[in-house]
Amino acid sequence: MNQGPTIEGYNFAYLDEQTKRMIRRAILKAVAIPGFQVPFGSREMPLPYGWGTGGIQVTAGVIGQNDTLKVIDQGADDTTNAVSIRGFFARTTGVSTTERTEDATIIQTRHRIPERALGKGQILVYQVPIPEPLRWLEPRETETRKMHALEEYGIMHVKLYEDIARFGRIATSYDYPVVVNGRYLMRPSPIPKFDNPKMHNMPALQLFGAGREKRIYAIPPYTDVQSLDFEDYPFEIQTWDENCALCGAEDSYLDEVIMDDHGGRMFMCSDTDYCEDRRSQGHIGPLGTPQAAE
Amino acid sequence: MYVAVKGGEKAIENAHRLLAEKRRGDTAVPELTITQIKEQMSLAVDRVMTEGSLYDRDLAALAIKQARGDLMEAIFLLRAFRTTLPRFASSKPIETTKIKAHRRISATYKDLPGGQLLGPTFDYTHRLLDFALMAEGELPQAEVCEPQDEDLPRVTSLLNAQDLIEREQATDDEPVSDLTREPLDLPAGRDVRLQNLARGDEGFILAMGYSSQRGYGNNHPFAGEIRMGDVEVVIEPEELGFPVSIGDITVTECEMVNQFKGTEAEAPKFTRGYGLSFGEAERKAMAMALVDRSMRAEELGEEVMGPAQDQEFVLYHSDNVEASGFVQHLKLPHYVDFQGELEMVRNLRAEQAEKFRKAGE
Numbered sequence: 001m002n003q004g005p006t007i008e009g010y011n012f013a014y015l016d017e018q019t020k021r022m023i024r025r026a027i028l029k030a031v032a033i034p035g036f037q038v039p040f041g042s043r044e045m046p047l048p049y050g051w052g053t054g055g056i057q058v059t060a061g062v063i064g065q066n067d068t069l070k071v072i073d074q075g076a077d078d079t080t081n082a083v084s085i086r087g088f089f090a091r092t093t094g095v096s097t098t099e100r101t102e103d104a105t106i107i108q109t110r111h112r113i114p115e116r117a118l119g120k121g122q123i124l125v126y127q128v129p130i131p132e133p134l135r136w137l138e139p140r141e142t143e144t145r146k147m148h149a150l151e152e153y154g155i156m157h158v159k160l161y162e163d164i165a166r167f168g169r170i171a172t173s174y175d176y177p178v179v180v181n182g183r184y185l186m187r188p189s190p191i192p193k194f195d196n197p198k199m200h201n202m203p204a205l206q207l208f209g210a211g212r213e214k215r216i217y218a219i220p221p222y223t224d225v226q227s228l229d230f231e232d233y234p235f236e237i238q239t240w241d242e243n244c245a246l247c248g249a250e251d252s253y254l255d256e257v258i259m260d261d262h263g264g265r266m267f268m269c270s271d272t273d274y275c276e277d278r279r280s281q282g283h284i285g286p287l288g289t290p291q292a293a294e
Numbered sequence: 295m296y297v298a299v300k301g302g303e304k305a306i307e308n309a310h311r312l313l314a315e316k317r318r319g320d321t322a323v324p325e326l327t328i329t330q331i332k333e334q335m336s337l338a339v340d341r342v343m344t345e346g347s348l349y350d351r352d353l354a355a356l357a358i359k360q361a362r363g364d365l366m367e368a369i370f371l372l373r374a375f376r377t378t379l380p381r382f383a384s385s386k387p388i389e390t391t392k393i394k395a396h397r398r399i400s401a402t403y404k405d406l407p408g409g410q411l412l413g414p415t416f417d418y419t420h421r422l423l424d425f426a427l428m429a430e431g432e433l434p435q436a437e438v439c440e441p442q443d444e445d446l447p448r449v450t451s452l453l454n455a456q457d458l459i460e461r462e463q464a465t466d467d468e469p470v471s472d473l474t475r476e477p478l479d480l481p482a483g484r485d486v487r488l489q490n491l492a493r494g495d496e497g498f499i500l501a502m503g504y505s506s507q508r509g510y511g512n513n514h515p516f517a518g519e520i521r522m523g524d525v526e527v528v529i530e531p532e533e534l535g536f537p538v539s540i541g542d543i544t545v546t547e548c549e550m551v552n553q554f555k556g557t558e559a560e561a562p563k564f565t566r567g568y569g570l571s572f573g574e575a576e577r578k579a580m581a582m583a584l585v586d587r588s589m590r591a592e593e594l595g596e597e598v599m600g601p602a603q604d605q606e607f608v609l610y611h612s613d614n615v616e617a618s619g620f621v622q623h624l625k626l627p628h629y630v631d632f633q634g635e636l637e638m639v640r641n642l643r644a645e646q647a648e649k650f651r652k653a654g655e
Contacts, residue, residue, distance in 0.1 A: 010378065039477040046374040049616045050623030074630045081626050083302040111630045129623070140606055142480050167642055173634030192634040212616050214477035238637050256633055270630050 013060040014092045023061030030218035035180030042214040053211030055127035070104035075112035075270035113195040115274040118204035126189045128210035133177045133187040194237045199225040242267040247278035248285035331355035340573025346372030383529040395523035408446040449519040459564040491582045494612030502602040503584030510600030518551035548579040
């Protein structure tokens with residue numbers, strides 16, 4: 001179901017066909033070498049660098065007329081940048097958009113993986129600010145490329161060990177490094193480590209686009225993805241003492257909302273579709289209202 | 295009861311309308327025309343064309359108007375338009391010896407073939423606010439000599455004839471890389487470096503060049519020559535097989551002459567740094583020439599000591615469209631990651647408090 005005509009003077013999904021072909025070639029290479037960062041001729045998009053230009057180019061490269069697109073930022077469909085990117089594709093492709101995770105064929109995301117398990121045939125497109133997992137340990141691209149080639153990831157383990165020595169735990173809470181298919185160290189983009197386990201053996205195709213840094217990488221469906229850890233300090237995800245105030249979920253990633261200036265706060269699902277879906281099934285949290293009343 | 299805030303879509307639409315209103319300003323004041331910007335803000339137009347990598351005075355002026363005078367925003371607008379344009383042909387190298395010069399100066403020779411031509415420069419103005427400009431005033435008439443028809447030899451060619459400066463190796467038959475089509479690959483060739491510098495932010499390139507003069511790197515430059523004027527752009531379409539002129543563009547070119555102490559195998563001689571910009575952008579062209587020379591440190595066997603000599607540092611941080619986007623993306627929501635950090639800090643603090651409590655017992 002098309003939402004309307006595309007804008008005049010621009011190709012379907014904004015980019016010209018040659019550029020899309022170049023992007024698809026990079027994606028194919030990325031899928032063939034899971035976790036490896038493929039340089040690509042990233043274009044200047046009409047949205048600012050750092051705001052999802054990589055993800056947008058990847059989506060533009062794979063989207064077709066029959067796709068249904070969902071765009072989330074921080075897990076939510078209604079954050080301003082998600083609204084803006086969804087609007088961009090609605091204008092330039094006319095494809096139908098959705099907020100329902102299960103209905104989407106392509107989900108472009110910033111900082112979250114949806115709570116609902118993704119299925120076969122779906123594509124999850126991540127917006128990536130800094131693709132290089134070793135960047136903050138070694139600023140030089142020329143060096144980090146060598147380190148990947150030689151599978152020389154010792155400094156990352158040292159970094160995690162230093163955390164344990166200083167803090168008694170690994171002090172990385174998001175963009176937590178993973179090893180893909182037993183070979184490449186990969187940055188999962190700034191998703192909370194809570195989401196890392198979802199990447200492992202995911203039936204959906206995971207594509208990562210970094211526009212400013214001009215890299216594309218991928219995790220093919222059903223690929224082994226392991227978060228780095230130590231035998232005596234195993235990888236752990238975040239937990240909360242609270243449940244979602246709206247839908248009562250105990251298993252979802254929570255956003256903290258400040259209620260007043262006396263320390264009052266509440267927690268709610270960061271994944272708005274998940275939360276809504278639960279509420280429509282009758283789940284109610286301590287501050288929620290039954291759906292019918294709304 | 296808490297109701298999650300919705301309505302991002304409506305807010306964005308309203309923000310766009312408000313922005314348009316702010317751009318227009320007081321409607322009692324006549325609206326600025328593209329022609330006015332083109333004619334009276336010509337140096338802003340030149341900068342936007344140079345860093346926007348698109349020679350089109352009308353579109354650059356439009357971008358400046360649309361961006362409310364924010365030149366970086368205007369550059370971004372022009373770049374985003376430029377990506378959608380098809381490429382018909384690559385031009386032949388422009389011949390700046392055939393320039394119709396409006397300005398040409400050398401700091402290395404008192405006089406030289408073709409002479410010194412001051413042109414429209416701020417250089418010797420006293421920077422006193424001219425309050426007469428607040429009113430609409432009469433325009434003083436300037437005496438301008440006719441542009442010469444003869445070729446204008448380069449200072450560096452004069453040095454070349456005496457074998458005092460490194461020879462420039464022409465590589466016209468090799469394809470020129472294009473950063474807007476291919477990702478940066480390091481170490482980068484000089485064509486890529488020069489393209490990067492030409493597109494790079496004037497402020498950044500200026501600061502890098504300046505740092506090389508102050509001792510962060512080893513630059514002993516002389517402004518061999520600066521020329522500004524009109525040059526012909528020529529293409530040679532394959533199906534025609536002969537060159538066709540497609541018009542004139544204004545450019546500013548700077549060639550710096552730098553010392554080189556030589557090596558055991560090579561006698562001391564001068565080396566070159568090159569800068570080129572669209573329109574009249576002399577500060578940019580000069581700074582570019584300094585940084586170009588600085589980044590040649592490795593190739594000339596000099597020790598890399600300062601950021602301006604470090605190509606990875608310069609090339610990755612010179613682009614203001616990239617930099618502005620990434621710096622400003624910090625205002626996008628980050629509450630998911632911040633929540634992760636909050637949880638982490640709270641846990642670490644609780645653990646430390648527990649440790650202190652135990653130690654106190």
